[in-house]
Amino acid sequence: MKPLSAALLATALLVATPAQAQSGQAAQQHAPQAAPLPQSTLDIAARLREQALADDTAWTLIESLTTEIGPRLPGSEADARAVAWAKARFEALGYDRVWTEPVTFPKWERRSESAAVLGAHAQPLVITALGGSPGGDVSADLVRFDGIEALEAADPATLAGRIVFVDMPMERTRDGSGYGKAGPVRSRGPSIAARKGAAAYLMRSIGTSPHRVANTGITRFDADVTPIPAAALSLPDADQLTRLLRFGPVQVRLALDVGWNGEYTSHNVIAELTGRERPEEIVLIAGHLDSWDLGTGAVDDASGVGITMAAGHLVAQQPQRPRRSLRVVAFANEEQGLLGARAYAEAHGGADVIARHVVGAESDFGAGRIYGFNTSAPAGQRATSDAIAEVLRPLGIDYLQDKGGPGPDIVPLAQKGGAWAWLGQDGTDYFDLHHNADDTLDKVDPDAVAQNTAAYAVFAWLAAESEESFGSAPKAEAP
Amino acid sequence: MKPLSAALLATALLVATPAQAQSGQAAQQHAPQAAPLPQSTLDIAARLREQALADDTAWTLIESLTTEIGPRLPGSEADARAVAWAKARFEALGYDRVWTEPVTFPKWERRSESAAVLGAHAQPLVITALGGSPGGDVSADLVRFDGIEALEAADPATLAGRIVFVDMPMERTRDGSGYGKAGPVRSRGPSIAARKGAAAYLMRSIGTSPHRVANTGITRFDADVTPIPAAALSLPDADQLTRLLRFGPVQVRLALDVGWNGEYTSHNVIAELTGRERPEEIVLIAGHLDSWDLGTGAVDDASGVGITMAAGHLVAQQPQRPRRSLRVVAFANEEQGLLGARAYAEAHGGADVIARHVVGAESDFGAGRIYGFNTSAPAGQRATSDAIAEVLRPLGIDYLQDKGGPGPDIVPLAQKGGAWAWLGQDGTDYFDLHHNADDTLDKVDPDAVAQNTAAYAVFAWLAAESEESFGSAPKAEAP
Numbered sequence: 001m002k003p004l005s006a007a008l009l010a011t012a013l014l015v016a017t018p019a020q021a022q023s024g025q026a027a028q029q030h031a032p033q034a035a036p037l038p039q040s041t042l043d044i045a046a047r048l049r050e051q052a053l054a055d056d057t058a059w060t061l062i063e064s065l066t067t068e069i070g071p072r073l074p075g076s077e078a079d080a081r082a083v084a085w086a087k088a089r090f091e092a093l094g095y096d097r098v099w100t101e102p103v104t105f106p107k108w109e110r111r112s113e114s115a116a117v118l119g120a121h122a123q124p125l126v127i128t129a130l131g132g133s134p135g136g137d138v139s140a141d142l143v144r145f146d147g148i149e150a151l152e153a154a155d156p157a158t159l160a161g162r163i164v165f166v167d168m169p170m171e172r173t174r175d176g177s178g179y180g181k182a183g184p185v186r187s188r189g190p191s192i193a194a195r196k197g198a199a200a201y202l203m204r205s206i207g208t209s210p211h212r213v214a215n216t217g218i219t220r221f222d223a224d225v226t227p228i229p230a231a232a233l234s235l236p237d238a239d240q241l242t243r244l245l246r247f248g249p250v251q252v253r254l255a256l257d258v259g260w261n262g263e264y265t266s267h268n269v270i271a272e273l274t275g276r277e278r279p280e281e282i283v284l285i286a287g288h289l290d291s292w293d294l295g296t297g298a299v300d301d302a303s304g305v306g307i308t309m310a311a312g313h314l315v316a317q318q319p320q321r322p323r324r325s326l327r328v329v330a331f332a333n334e335e336q337g338l339l340g341a342r343a344y345a346e347a348h349g350g351a352d353v354i355a356r357h358v359v360g361a362e363s364d365f366g367a368g369r370i371y372g373f374n375t376s377a378p379a380g381q382r383a384t385s386d387a388i389a390e391v392l393r394p395l396g397i398d399y400l401q402d403k404g405g406p407g408p409d410i411v412p413l414a415q416k417g418g419a420w421a422w423l424g425q426d427g428t429d430y431f432d433l434h435h436n437a438d439d440t441l442d443k444v445d446p447d448a449v450a451q452n453t454a455a456y457a458v459f460a461w462l463a464a465e466s467e468e469s470f471g472s473a474p475k476a477e478a479p
Numbered sequence: 480m481k482p483l484s485a486a487l488l489a490t491a492l493l494v495a496t497p498a499q500a501q502s503g504q505a506a507q508q509h510a511p512q513a514a515p516l517p518q519s520t521l522d523i524a525a526r527l528r529e530q531a532l533a534d535d536t537a538w539t540l541i542e543s544l545t546t547e548i549g550p551r552l553p554g555s556e557a558d559a560r561a562v563a564w565a566k567a568r569f570e571a572l573g574y575d576r577v578w579t580e581p582v583t584f585p586k587w588e589r590r591s592e593s594a595a596v597l598g599a600h601a602q603p604l605v606i607t608a609l610g611g612s613p614g615g616d617v618s619a620d621l622v623r624f625d626g627i628e629a630l631e632a633a634d635p636a637t638l639a640g641r642i643v644f645v646d647m648p649m650e651r652t653r654d655g656s657g658y659g660k661a662g663p664v665r666s667r668g669p670s671i672a673a674r675k676g677a678a679a680y681l682m683r684s685i686g687t688s689p690h691r692v693a694n695t696g697i698t699r700f701d702a703d704v705t706p707i708p709a710a711a712l713s714l715p716d717a718d719q720l721t722r723l724l725r726f727g728p729v730q731v732r733l734a735l736d737v738g739w740n741g742e743y744t745s746h747n748v749i750a751e752l753t754g755r756e757r758p759e760e761i762v763l764i765a766g767h768l769d770s771w772d773l774g775t776g777a778v779d780d781a782s783g784v785g786i787t788m789a790a791g792h793l794v795a796q797q798p799q800r801p802r803r804s805l806r807v808v809a810f811a812n813e814e815q816g817l818l819g820a821r822a823y824a825e826a827h828g829g830a831d832v833i834a835r836h837v838v839g840a841e842s843d844f845g846a847g848r849i850y851g852f853n854t855s856a857p858a859g860q861r862a863t864s865d866a867i868a869e870v871l872r873p874l875g876i877d878y879l880q881d882k883g884g885p886g887p888d889i890v891p892l893a894q895k896g897g898a899w900a901w902l903g904q905d906g907t908d909y910f911d912l913h914h915n916a917d918d919t920l921d922k923v924d925p926d927a928v929a930q931n932t933a934a935y936a937v938f939a940w941l942a943a944e945s946e947e948s949f950g951s952a953p954k955a956e957a958p
Contacts, residue, residue, distance in 0.1 A: 067600070067722045068599075069600070070600060081599075120560075122549070123549030123550055211691075212919065236920070236921050239920075243542070243920075437605065440719070
């Protein structure tokens, strides 16, 4: 899921504008507009939904990607294997066109990492380097903070040469809002600490797992600071350090052999069902192919790749193509800054192309059941959204017209004016697994995957069969 | 908890003999014998029980041992710190005598360990070396077995130069019986594989955790084989290898820098409340001070140490000492073969001394609530056991007269004829934590610890105040 540089943006977008909320209210309170979709089209959607619930294509894809490829760190040897895997799978699943587009980025490597308390209470610690951290071998006393504000307020003299330790718990929530709140500990903390002269940075993992797994994730250092080694502790290890500090100064050694190492060119893998009447108009559904290296990227984001690949496959099984083209994208390197999605938006982001990207949705919040649906379509252009919501309702999905936002890899298109749909997954347990070693296949529920696939198939079919706009229109990019 | 060499023995002892079960039945079915304990003594026991439920001494000890000392691998630098910790704590808790007794053993070290799938499905694996494994760096194809019988039946030609992979799940049970069944995979598997020419040994962890933690534990190689590197996989990693084998041969690299390295002398730490009338008679309660190195040994066995230390402390707070002496022992090196307990039984195991060890109980099955109580006292000598059971009942503890056995470190005394008591803990979740990195303080429930401490205080007080025998009598040691 979303790197923090995008999280703030996504958080901003998650809050529907008053106009959107108003339009939703209006749609609920007044008689629906004339349905743009005939009953036969809705019947196909309902049939797709039931077919998907009984279909194991998505599960089989998730199993294959997590098992045969395993972890897929951007730029690693497995990155290329994953691209080849996705291309071959799309080709086998009945898509009309399958191609790749290059995405070039700096390569970050994790070679080894360890940490330990030194001295009278000597003991090892479970840590993992943050993506983007430089290497280093630092032994120094800890200075603890319970949040980023306290770190910002600290006198640099108290930090010079020390290891900053930020111990801020993350809240468990269904919608992932705890992630946004904890985010600055990873995104901004290392730079603040570096600017104040700290020798290294340790943080309580942004996560909710009580197990001995630490959560990685990208961090970016401000241009004006010299990067310092930065790592996250498992929650029990963070608690342990906080207890140990009651007994006096705590010296920790943090040894990271990690860092940036050259450039790499990966690929977005794109598959399309060509629209029968309006092939130039695109409904886009997506997941991201890369993962962090600690688990096998099962909930982040083999699930999204499998769900959307399979949803498109189910649509492809219909007797005829939908009016519009359905594009399914397995994005490269989401984890280090939406790099595949930014490349896509760059390559396909001319004003005319944005208008032709009718609506986009990404599955990148795990493999929990979908509980809510919404789109960014404005008032007067919500008939298709209303129709989709009706067909999704039997899946236990509510039409939440004041909720939602674009998935991370939809953000670059949304910034340019592209419309988004939100198929909101229950993320209550997501941060037990996100970016840590526990993100493995056994944590994925096949029934929930089938429910997700059903929802994406319904959405994809109806959005692509509709002739209604969802409101995509080029706009000046936010500064 | 128990190393496997003792597990078979303990399993044997866990099944009460027909005579014992008979005696229990008799005690239930007929009028109780004349109570050897006056009401005032029972009242003190009930008061101790209530005091313990409101007391946090045990919790504070567990917190201190797991935090200030951390992991306590036998022979490690932390071993000596733990001995000093236990001695100082006993001395501060009001015991009459505190002393140490030496325990010398070979030292096993874990320096580094890693494993990975090689080739087309390259990916890292979460493993941990078994205690007693030699070092080595082996790359070879896997040969999978679903149990130890299949391994035993295998043609050596199919194993030569390969890595044996035994993938046998362990059953989750309240009483830990799944551990006994899975035990041979760790105790006997490595020797069987080595004898058949295997290059290394990988096993599914004996454990029930679905997380990315592997379970260590001691293994012993038969004298007639050359030891081979031996390690355990986390459950998700074992599942991953089994899935990968569906696609064809799987080559794994197992690199262990571990092994035996000289000798070390640790110490049993012993504290005593000297009996006011029969000081030479001993009621013994115990935990073990050592732990494996992956977690902080919270449920295995800081909890047992804290519970029994605190129980003795509560008895020490009474206006007068019980008739008999109460001895609390923090045993050295339980994990690698009951080595502290064997040294104790050797030093204190003369025929007269066994008779004077009235009864012994160890807390070494985690920190779950106690649900059952029993002793090995024979028919006609169960009045004290009956009385203890009555006082324990309000704690939710049933008198299960056909259940139980000696805790691991009581086994060497029991083998010589010493009587045992069983305060049976709910171990449903124990093997989620046992011998892996998740054995940390946050997994311990303070309320359950207080219930355990109450039970041990009641048992210790009544057994030490009683004049009745529990049946301890020297016997020829089993061959």
